[in-house]
Amino acid sequence: MKRLKRDRLQRALSRGYQAGITGRSKEKCPYQSLKARGYWLGGWRQAMEDRTVVVT
Template identity: 45%
Template structure:
């Protein structure tokens, strides 16, 4: 579940579509979508490059 969130987060930060989610439904799908949403929010807030690395570590540790 944690891995699904992390992968979704990375997809969101990279600006990828939520349609890229590898699961169609279920708890892993939901965790991936949750990560994607947080990643998209961070992408819009400018967390890219070095600042993105620091933010990613915060997300991974606290999730």
């Protein structure tokens, strides 16, 4: 049985979240396409919110 690849935009969101949790800057976004960049930044923003909830 073939394995299905995850959606590229979902992967961008997940990678953005991981970057945010580890404290990377949003300027380090590796995506050039506007849509994928938006998903990456969305994940990054969510991680930043989650980090502030955990810290306080």
